Structures are given as C-alpha cells and as structure tokens.
Amino acid sequence: MPEYKVETQNFNLFYGDFQALKDINFHAEPNTITAFIGPSGCGKSTLLRVFNRMNDLIDGVKVTGKAFIDNMEVNDRSIRVDELRKQVGMVFQKPNPFPKSIFENVAFGLRVNGISDRHFIEERVVESIRKAALWDEVKDKLKKSAMELSGGQQQRLCIARTLAVEPSLILMDEPASALDPISTGKIEDLIFELKKSYTIIIVTHNMQQAGRVSDYTAFFYLGALIEWDKTIKIFTNPTNIQTQHYVTGKFG
Amino acid sequence: MKRRMRKILEKITEGILFSSSTVTSLAVLLIILFLFREGLGIFTSTSVDRNNVLAVHSLNPVNELTTQQIGGIFNRDILYWDEVGGTHDSIILFTINEIGNYYNEEELGTDFEFLPQKIDELISHQPNMIAYFPNLYLAGNFHGKVLPHNKIGISEFFAGKSWYPTSEPAAQFGILTLILGTLWVTLGAILIALPIGLVTAIYIGEVAHPRMRSFFKPLIELLAGIPSVVYGFFGLVIIVPMIQKTFNLAVGETALAGSIVLAIMALPVIITIAEDAIRTTPVSLREASLALGASHWQTIIRVILPYSRSGIIAAFILGIGRAIGETMAVLMVTGNAAMIPTTFLEPVRTIPATIAAELGEAPYGGTHFKALFALGIILFIITFAFNTMVEFIRPRKSK
Ligand SMILES: Nc1ncnc2c1ncn2[C@@H]1O[C@H](COP(=O)(O)OP(=O)(O)OP(=O)(O)O)[C@@H](O)[C@H]1O
Ligand SMILES: [Mg+2]
Numbered sequence: 001m002p003e004y005k006v007e008t009q010n011f012n013l014f015y016g017d018f019q020a021l022k023d024i025n026f027h028a029e030p031n032t033i034t035a036f037i038g039p040s041g042c043g044k045s046t047l048l049r050v051f052n053r054m055n056d057l058i059d060g061v062k063v064t065g066k067a068f069i070d071n072m073e074v075n076d077r078s079i080r081v082d083e084l085r086k087q088v089g090m091v092f093q094k095p096n097p098f099p100k101s102i103f104e105n106v107a108f109g110l111r112v113n114g115i116s117d118r119h120f121i122e123e124r125v126v127e128s129i130r131k132a133a134l135w136d137e138v139k140d141k142l143k144k145s146a147m148e149l150s151g152g153q154q155q156r157l158c159i160a161r162t163l164a165v166e167p168s169l170i171l172m173d174e175p176a177s178a179l180d181p182i183s184t185g186k187i188e189d190l191i192f193e194l195k196k197s198y199t200i201i202i203v204t205h206n207m208q209q210a211g212r213v214s215d216y217t218a219f220f221y222l223g224a225l226i227e228w229d230k231t232i233k234i235f236t237n238p239t240n241i242q243t244q245h246y247v248t249g250k251f252g
Numbered sequence: 253m254k255r256r257m258r259k260i261l262e263k264i265t266e267g268i269l270f271s272s273s274t275v276t277s278l279a280v281l282l283i284i285l286f287l288f289r290e291g292l293g294i295f296t297s298t299s300v301d302r303n304n305v306l307a308v309h310s311l312n313p314v315n316e317l318t319t320q321q322i323g324g325i326f327n328r329d330i331l332y333w334d335e336v337g338g339t340h341d342s343i344i345l346f347t348i349n350e351i352g353n354y355y356n357e358e359e360l361g362t363d364f365e366f367l368p369q370k371i372d373e374l375i376s377h378q379p380n381m382i383a384y385f386p387n388l389y390l391a392g393n394f395h396g397k398v399l400p401h402n403k404i405g406i407s408e409f410f411a412g413k414s415w416y417p418t419s420e421p422a423a424q425f426g427i428l429t430l431i432l433g434t435l436w437v438t439l440g441a442i443l444i445a446l447p448i449g450l451v452t453a454i455y456i457g458e459v460a461h462p463r464m465r466s467f468f469k470p471l472i473e474l475l476a477g478i479p480s481v482v483y484g485f486f487g488l489v490i491i492v493p494m495i496q497k498t499f500n501l502a503v504g505e506t507a508l509a510g511s512i513v514l515a516i517m518a519l520p521v522i523i524t525i526a527e528d529a530i531r532t533t534p535v536s537l538r539e540a541s542l543a544l545g546a547s548h549w550q551t552i553i554r555v556i557l558p559y560s561r562s563g564i565i566a567a568f569i570l571g572i573g574r575a576i577g578e579t580m581a582v583l584m585v586t587g588n589a590a591m592i593p594t595t596f597l598e599p600v601r602t603i604p605a606t607i608a609a610e611l612g613e614a615p616y617g618g619t620h621f622k623a624l625f626a627l628g629i630i631l632f633i634i635t636f637a638f639n640t641m642v643e644f645i646r647p648r649k650s651k
C-alpha cells in the first residue's frame with residue numbers, strides 16, 4: 001500500500017437528500033501542502049471536515065465510500081473519534097480562541113488529553129507558541145485573555161493550540177480570510193514552515209495564496225473534484241476548461 | 253392625504269402607548285409607596301395597645317418595661333421585680349377580668365361605676381402588682397404609676413426572636429425568626445435545585461436528541477405555569493408524609509419540605525433560562541474544543557459551562573427569587589412555627605407565609621397590620637436585590 005497521509009476512495013457525502021460530495025478520489029503524501037479551491041458551496045469545507053469527522057456534529061449526514069488517514073479508515077467503528085482528532089488538527093476560518101488566557105488556550109488540548117504535568121505543559125505551550133511565530137508578541141502576557149489579541153494574533157494562537165496536540169495532519173479552512181495582508185503574510189510563512197513536520201490541507205479563495213504556499217491544488221465544482229495536480233500545473237496549464245476559467249478569474 | 257392620515261394615526265397610537273405605560277409605571281410606584289407608608293408605620297406604633305394602660309404602685313422603682321419584659325412578666329417567665337430592675341419581690345399580675353377575685357359586684361357598682369376607684373385602691377394596696385386594664389377605667393386621681401407606651405424599636409423589630417403579633421398586653425414583633433426561616437428554606441431550595449437544575453439543563457441543551465428536547469422543553473415551561481397552591485398540595489400530600497416517615501419525625505411539616513417544594517417550583521425557570529444560556533455558546537468554540545480531541549463531556553465542562561456561567565447564575569437567582577415570594581406552597585408545608593431554625597427537619601416560618609396567614613386577621617391600620625406591611629417591604633427588598641443581582645451578572649455575557 002502506498003504511504004499516503006490522506007486518501008479518499010469513491011467518497012460521497014449527503015446532507016439529507018442533498019449530495020455535497022460526489023465520488024471524490026484524492027490523496028496527499030506526507031509533508032505536502034494541498035490547496036482546495038473552487039467556488040463557494042462546492043464542498044471544500046465539507047471534504048475537509050470528513051478527515052476529522054467534524055461532520056458527525058451535523059444531523060442527517062450520510063457517507064459512502066472510504067476515507068483514510070495513515071491507511072486507517074476514519075469512519076471505521078474501531079476508530080475513536082477523539083483520538084482521530086488528536087491526529088488531525090483543524091484551524092477554522094474565523095479565529096476562535098477560548099475566552100481563557102493565552103496560556104490556557106494552548107494548554108487546552110493537553111489538559112483534555114489527561115496531561116497534568118505542569119512542567120511538561122509549560123514547555124509544550126512555549127514550544128507551540130514559538131512554532132506558531134507568536135512568541136515575541138505574547139511572551140509577556142501569557143496570563144492575559146486571548147480575546148485581547150488582534151485577529152491575526154488570535155489565528156496564530158489557534159494554530160499554536162492545534163500544534164500543541166502534535167497532530168500529523170493539519171486542516172485549515174480559509175485560515176487567513178478574516179485577516180489583513182500583513183497577518184496573512186505571517187500565516188503563509190508559518191504554513192510554509194510547518195510543511196517540514198506536518199501534512200497540510202488548506203482551503204482558500206485566494207489564488208495567489210494557493211499558488212504561493214501549496215505543492216498541489218485541487219479544484220472542486222458542485223461537489224465534484226474536477227482537477228487535481230501539481231500547483232504549478234493547475235495554474236499554468238490546467239487540463240480542464242472550468243479549472244482554467246476559475247484560476248484565471250473568468251469563472252461564471 | 254393618505255400619508256397625513258397615517259401620520260396622525262401613528263401619533264395617536266404613540267400617545268396611547270405612552271399614556272398607558274405612564275399609568276402603569278405610576279401605579280407600580282404608588283403601590284410601592286403605599287407599601288412603604290404602611291410598613292414604616294410600625295416604628296411609630298407601640299407594642300402595648302394605646303387604649304390600655306400598664307400600671308404599677310407609685311413607689312415601685314421600675315419606671316418602664318420593654319416589650320420583651322412585659323411579655324416575660326405576663327407569661328410568668330419573669331417572676332421577680334429584680335429581674336427587670338426592681339426589688340426582690342415576686343410580681344403579682346392583674347388583668348381587668350380578674351377584678352372579680354378582689355371585689356364583688358356590689359362593690360363595683362351596677363354599671364361598674366366604681367371600677368376605676370377600685371383598681372386604684374387595689375394597686376395602692378399591692379406594692380408588687382402590675383395591672384393591665386383599659387384606659388377607660390383609669391381613675392382621674394390615680395395614685396399608681398402608669399408606665400409609658402414604648403415605640404417599637406428597629407433593633408427590637410429586626411433582632412427580636414419572638415413573633416407573637418396578637419399577644420396581650422404586649423404584642424411581640426421580632427422578625428428574626430421569620431427572616432432566618434425564609435433564608436433557611438431558600439438555602440435548602442438552592443442546594444436541592446442547583447444540581448438537579450444544572451444537570452437537567454445540560455441534558456436538555458447538550459445531550460438530548462433534538463426530538464427529545466422539543467418534547468422536554470415545552471413540558472418544563474408548562475410546569476412554570478402551575479399555580480403554587482398545586483405545588484403546595486402536592487408537597488402536603490406526598491412530600492410531608494415522606495419526610496415524616498424517612499426521618500421518623502413527629503411532624504413532617506419542616507424546612508426541608510419547604511425547600512423541596514420551593515426547589516420544584518423554581519426548577520422550571522432555572523432549567524429554561526440555564527438551558528438557553530448553555531445554547532448561546534458559539535458553535536465555533538464547541539468545534540474548536542472537539543477538534544482538539546476533547547470529548548463531548550470535556551467540552552461541556554471546560555468550554556460550555558464556563559462560557560454560559562453568568563447566564564446559569566442568573567437562571568438560579570431568577571428562579572429562586574421568583575420562588576421566594578411564592579406564598580401558598582411554602583405556607584402549606586413548612587409547619588409555620590416561628591423559631592430560629594437549626595436543622596432542616598424543624599418547622600419554620602417564612603415571611604410570605606406569615607403575611608398570607610395573618611393579614612386577613614390583622615385589623616386594618618393596626619400595629620399588627622403595619623408589621624405585616626413591614627415584612628412586605630423586606631420581601632420586596634429581597635426580591636429586588638435578587639433581580640438587581642441578575643442585572644449585574646448578565647451583561648458580562650455579551651462580550
Ligand atoms: N449543515 C449543512 N446542512 C445542509 N447542507 C449543507 C450543510 N453544510 C453545507 N451544506 C451544503 O453543502 C454544500 C457544500 O458546502 P461547503 O460548506 O462544503 O462549501 P464550501 O466549498 O466550503 O463553500 P465556501 O467556499 O463558501 O466555504 C453547499 O451547497 C452547502 O449548502
Ligand atoms: Mg467553506
């Protein structure tokens with residue numbers, strides 16, 4: 001079996017009667033960044049949420065086909081969903097820090113894992129904040145509420161919070177869409193840096209961003225995976241005419 | 253033309269709304285004013301009825317007696333004058349209906365026309381007597397000493413332990429037992445309602461299937477509309493005998509019974525509001541927690557409850573605050589003995605129960621009547637404080 005970090009085989013997903021994902025066959029190798037692009041409502045977030053089973057929270061979702069993380073089927077009965085979610089971190093579109101201190105935000109994932117060694121938690125929190133390129137800005141106010149940070153800082157805090165649990169795959173759903181250009185640049189640099197140790201899937205509406213950070217790009221349309229290839233290929237010489245229209249901004 | 257008509261209609265509607273809300277506010281203000289005017293009158297009233305006098309021998313060194321001392325003397329708790337600042341002699345009581353023990357009808361005259369003289373004579377001959385009789389029979393040239401009518405003091409009212417509003421010669425208006433009884437029953441109700449209310453709110457808001465929820469929520473809201481007499485009846489028939497059996501008591505009407513009934517009455521409000529608070533937790537926070545590998549229960553305890561904390565506290569204050577003023581149910585099950593409670597298994601008496609039980613029998617404008625209004629003021633202040641607390645706690649949530 002090939003060593004794919006993430007894989008789907010003939011994957012379909014229904015919200016009640018509505019089919020949101022149609023026969024998706026996709027995979028990503030370890031330590032790569034894949035960008036999901038496509039017009040609003042085409043199913044990017046839905047697919048992302050398949051990998052950490054966040055769709056479980058929604059009533060009436062049905063799936064067929066298979067989705068794998070490290071060759072384990074995510075919907076298998078033997079999989080414990082909280083264990084899966086520790087493996088698969090997620091960063092959301094809008095920064096969503098807990099109304100707790102900066103420190104406690106990052107320590108949250110450790111605490112719910114039953115870790116109580118103060119020394120260990122402290123080290124891991126500092127390390128994660130450093131990795132998220134936030135350390136210099138918050139090192140003097142770890143006890144302050146996370147709500148006092150700027151939007152960009154909050155988003156990096158959310159990334160730090162995810163890193164603290166040491167996932168191997170990180171899902172990012174438009175992580176920079178609510179941020180200003182400078183914060184966006186910082187997040188992009190960070191994503192690029194994280195590639196060394198993590199596999200990343202990022203949803204974005206920003207073509208330049210997809211071009212800058214990703215190795216692979218997947219284009220979705222109306223729930224189907226239309227085209228998926230090396231980013232350079234998708235942006236310079238796509239096979240599909242819809243893809244071409246979309247990446248050149250001529251869509252619709 | 254049409255637009256002008258509408259403008260005028262709008263103005264009229266506005267006027268009606270304005271005046272009706274003004275009238276309502278004024279009515280509320282007037283009611284509060286009335287409450288305070290009647291209630292504060294207690295402090296200008298006297299515990300010994302103004303139409304009667306207490307008198308002693310002119311050489312008796314005692315010049316005045318407190319309400320409690322008078323009560324003690326006429327209850328035979330106080331037997332010697334030295335206990336109230338006099339000589340070491342035993343106290344002889346005299347009330348007007350005992351006159352027959354001293355004089356026969358002939359001596360008193362057919363129309364009791366000699367009664368004043370005889371009372372005067374009696375007191376003059378009995379240096380250790382204290383007499384209680386109507387003003388009417390006070391002789392013009394009375395030789396004894398009439399004790400002054402003392403006003404009811406603030407400390408006597410708030411710190412007094414005896415509530416005997418109709419006892420003679422001195423009615424006792426000590427409300428400490430009533431305040432403590434109220435607080436005691438309330439405390440018990442909070443202790444009972446807190447775990448049950450919280451767990452139920454969490455269950456309905458977080459755990460129950462949406463279909464279960466849409467069944468439970470209206471049911472619980474319905475419970476809030478049941479008249480309190482029904483709760484009281486339920487308490488009297490079910491809870492009181494149960495407590496009596498379980499704890500092997502002589503009577504089951506206890507503070508505990510009151511607490512349980514109060515808790516049951518408060519629960520619908522508590523659950524409804526607490527559940528609303530729980531559900532205001534943003535989905536994004538819930539997802540953030542779950543995405544980090546937290547279980548549902550960890551998410552509830554570490555994210556949802558802290559987030560909705562102020563709303564939950566508000567729910568409890570509102571629920572208990574509402575129930576505290578509820579009279580009937582508690583009146584029916586607590587036994588209504590005005591004693592300072594030390595355990596939950598004793599009868600107690602609460603402020604609202606006292607008002608409900610006694611207002612019908614208190615003569616309008618009398619001291620007892622005013623005392624009950626003063627209790628009403630205290631109740632008003634307690635519930636007002638509860639509601640103000642909610643106002644202070646709630647806004648923090650909007651952040
Ligand atoms: N909870 C839900 N219940 C029913 N339908 C849903 C639900 N969530 C999403 N959908 C539908 O599924 C489709 C895909 O939604 P999804 O959120 O995955 O789109 P997206 O590609 O992420 O769009 P966007 O770029 O706007 O975020 C849409 O048509 C949407 O209406
Ligand atoms: Mg989306």
